Amino acid sequence: MKRILLLLPLFFTILGCSSDDEINRNPYLPHLNFSVQFDLSLPEYNQLNFPGNKFITCNYGINGIVIYNLNNDQYLAYELTDPNHVPQPCSALVVNGTEATCSCGDGNKYTIITGEQIAGTGQYTLKPYRVVRSGSVLEISN
Secondary structure: OOHHHHHHHHHHHHHHHHOHHHHOOOOOOOOOOEEEEEEOOOOHHHHHHHOOEEEEEEEOOOEEEEEEEOOOOEEEEEEEOOOOOOHHHHOEEEEEEOEEEOOOOOOOOEEOOOEEEEEEOOOOOOEEEEOOOEEEEEEOOO
């Protein structure tokens, strides 16, 4: 009987837990499945060979993606749609330096280094994408 009483709180704790994906899932941005490769040996992507540089493409994601070279070992990629809006024309982010700005009139601004919001209102950070480097090829996916 004591054993059951000791295991009962553990049982309820496990049942009460949910995955982080459910807690942090952004209700504004749809989940898209894609995988794209960028060969850094090609002139078009040459700037990604140097830390502190970025590359923007509008061909993937919702409104495009930005890829940032943090230190040649770590690359970051984010969705270029304001995560605190339903996708609409004004929610496409414009990148200037390391800041991405929304034009919906609420002053939302994000850093592409961490994905965090640095101005405006909202509870969501930029939507990150997975980045894997294999030799001179970056693969971006979600």
